[in-house]
Amino acid sequence: MKKKEGAAAIEAILFTMGDSVEISKLAEALEESIDEVKEQIEYLKEKYNKTDSGIGLLELENSYQLSTKKDFYPQLIKVASTPKKYVLTESLLETLSIIAYKQPVTKAEVERIRGVNSDHAVNRLVEFELVKELGRMDAPGRPILFGTTEEFLRSFGVRSVDDLPSVDIDHAEEFKKEAEQEIDVKLDI
The missing domain is CATH 1.10.10.10 (Winged helix-like DNA-binding domain superfamily/Winged helix DNA-binding domain)
Structure with a gap:
């Protein structure tokens, strides 16, 4: 699979799942090696790091998740219901x-x-x-x-x-x- 096609597949998986997905599961789904998936994730990171993107890619141990960039939180909160807040004493x-x-x-x-x-x-x-x-x-x-x-x-x-x-x-x-x-x-x- 070409890098852009693989990256698009990863993007679709992460968007649909909502939560984080382990890199091994992504590799399994794409029928590619973990190294190839890492290259595609790097491509997505570069794509999302541009200022014209409101999406970010979170890396959590050996998992990845799509998320909204923090810069757009004020606009997001106007549309979405207030997220749960907890007080840590x-x-x-x-x-x-x-x-x-x-x-x-x-x-x-x-x-x-x-x-x-x-x-x-x-x-x-x-x-x-x-x-x-x-x-x-x-x-x-x-x-x-x-x-x-x-x-x-x-x-x-x-x-x-x-x-x-x-x-x-x-x-x-x-x-x-x-x-x-x-x-x-x-x-x-």
Whole structure:
């Protein structure tokens, strides 16, 4: 299949599916190698990166999805109903960051790190589709393992959890000292 024809087929598949599609599934559908599909995806990226296109191509780990460019969100919102918005409180963000960096992780591990019950926070993150059940741990009680979703990647603008900022141990120690100082000051008041 020629590059433009293959790219058009990929575009049609991604448009119709709406959600992301794994590159291996695209290759299977086009009966081509993954390398050939990658070339066609690069062609689509170039096509969509032009300023006269309102469509973008999201790469999410080994999957691709068509999306509206962020530049056109104000116009889109005038036509479409208001998208669901959720508020990520400090406790939800804290829980989400633990899950993102430690995944797969159990609720008990999250609670051990946070020092408080995390049932509500984990349940809300599942409800917001930022976190999902990945399976069960092979341990007594078979606790549920949690991890992040493609919605998490989309929401935070990263392709993969590997793209998350690394945790700097030196800064973590500084933050710990600052927190301890704040606690000491509050106790003196």
